[in-house]
Amino acid sequence: MVVAGDASGAVLALDEPLSFWGGFESETGTIIDQAHPQVGECLAGRVVTMTVGRGSSSASTVLAEAIRRGTAPAALVMTELDEIIALGAIVAEELYALTMPVVIVDEVTMAAVAGAASATIHAAGSITLDPQLS
């Protein structure tokens, strides 16, 4: 795990990478990138799957700000390490003692998480999936 912690929530599988800077509003936790297929979706409290990160390094601050406000995802599940996203989560934990787990998984696990209704991330690294909303 890139940032370890416990979290659970309904799964939101992003169809395309999202740039947190410019594409996401930390006040509300919603996607505002008009070119993103899921524009208008709210990330707050969801287990969000996103293969890779995208865009400016200012995304670190935007993500940390969302974690501070409670509008960030419950956890992020990715297939590639993204240092910018990791830094946002690390600094939010150091500053506010608020943890948003960031997990890197293989593509098979990624597909399984994306297909579940809800997921629970465990601090030791395992993920429990539920086909129903829990």
Added chain:
Amino acid sequence: MLSGDDGPATMLAMRVIVRLAEIMGAEALLDISGAHIDSCLYHGEAGLDFAERLAGEGARVRVPTTLNVSSLDLLHPELYRGDAHTRDQALALMAAYEEMGCQTTWTCAPYQLDDRPKFGDHIAWAESNAIVFANSVLGARTHRYGDFIDICCAITGRAPAAGLHLDENRRGEVVFDVSTIPERLLSLDVAYPVIGHHLGRVAGSRIPVIVGLPPSTSEDRLKAIGSAAASSGTVGMFHAVGSTPEAPTLEAAVGARSVAVNSVSMEDLRAARDQLSTSTSNTLGAVSLGTPHYSVAELGRLVELLDGRRVDPAVHAYTSTGRDVAMEISLRGWDSVLAAAGVQIVTDTCTYLTPILGSIEGVAMTDSAKWAYYAPGNLGVDVVFGSIEDCVESAVAGEVRRDHTVWADA
């Protein structure tokens, strides 16, 4: 530092570096000789909380550290049109970085300052165009750093020994051959941001190598390639054979491996050029130049092209630059030449980041691929990309005028 012997702020900064180093797979940290900070641009309370916590706990930078643009032009504060709360937060953020001992350079082109990194120096630079210039043109070594980690490196003087700091990660990974592009186009500034935009889109995060450029291509043109490629892709370094220091030959740039070769055609470049405009309207509202911050030579070219003429009163014309360069051009008397021509100099910030433009009637024109890439989303304006010559002729005429003949096949 991790044990807290150097105080709580250094301990926090070192903890963030070690956590990042672990996830990057770095086996060690290395010493850096300088830093450039992008975290001084306000994006929300969390950025201010972090800076004030570090500054409040006594953090001071250990290496010479320059500051990127902020959201405000301190030398021309009347240009700001945003809300007062955001302005006050942005000012507090700038003050915190000043308190930590950073130099108040407020420029995205720290490589235009007198004292800049040398070949082989390890540095921690943030801001995508500055990173790509440092790695590619100066031959200094920085990973693609960003918010938070930049100041942590400056405070500790250390960075993870990983990424673009290491020889094995600096080799070219994809070749772009521009030898079929007409010499006439390559003799013009406008070719370079367009080549960069194309490179970034195709290369993604790979390191591109360009072959076929004129030897010893100027720093300003390499800057245009890099800033464009770092916007349309996540390019942190490129090589231009015969121009950049780690690419005396193609073999030197790619090392002992075979890499894919893309032949760049005029169709590719015309398509890249067209992607940089969102409108075909001829109604001109504004012209924005100087992204990244113009050099003295680029401002000299602007003065030369204006040739004593005045910008149409209906057009808002801006050029951004660093305060050091602004000082230099005022010694040459160009600041009053530009003022008389109706061109507003903006320092310390960039017109795509902050409410300066206001509401304009018509499109905004620029010679910058980076400005063209970000302004429509950030400001909600329509953009037309053109050469510096097009921008000046359009500003004077009061309508969009572009010379398309330079984009012909031969």
